[in-house]
Amino acid sequence: MLYCVRMEVNLPRDLDPEQLQQLKDREKARALELQHQGKFLHLWRVVGRYANISIFDCSSNDELHELLSSLPMFPYFDIEVTPLAQHPSSIK
Numbered sequence: 001m002l003y004c005v006r007m008e009v010n011l012p013r014d015l016d017p018e019q020l021q022q023l024k025d026r027e028k029a030r031a032l033e034l035q036h037q038g039k040f041l042h043l044w045r046v047v048g049r050y051a052n053i054s055i056f057d058c059s060s061n062d063e064l065h066e067l068l069s070s071l072p073m074f075p076y077f078d079i080e081v082t083p084l085a086q087h088p089s090s091i092k
């Protein structure tokens with residue numbers, strides 16, 4: 001099943017710069033891992049926002065929740081999930 005996920009990032013403003021960099025490095029490593037596993041199909045920055053639009057391919061809502069909550073920045077995300085279905089006019 002495909003899911004469109006919007007993640008708005010709300011990092012604490014007083015986070016130590018070194019901790020912040022470590023958090024970003026861990027986030028990137030986990031995102032790359034999920035992409036290599038074929039679970040995380042697309043990752044796009046939302047122009048003008050500290051937010052992304054992502055497409056996940058998961059077998060269930062529970063798996064999606066598990067993957068999202070495995071992202072190190074999960075505690076700092078506001079997440080909106082839109083499950084996707086086939087469009088009858090789509091050629092893909």
Ligand SMILES: O=C(O)CC1=CCC(=O)O1
Nearest residue numbers: 009027028031051052073
């Ligand atoms: O949008 C961001 O910067 C947060 C994020 C989610 C996955 C990733 O690599 O970064």
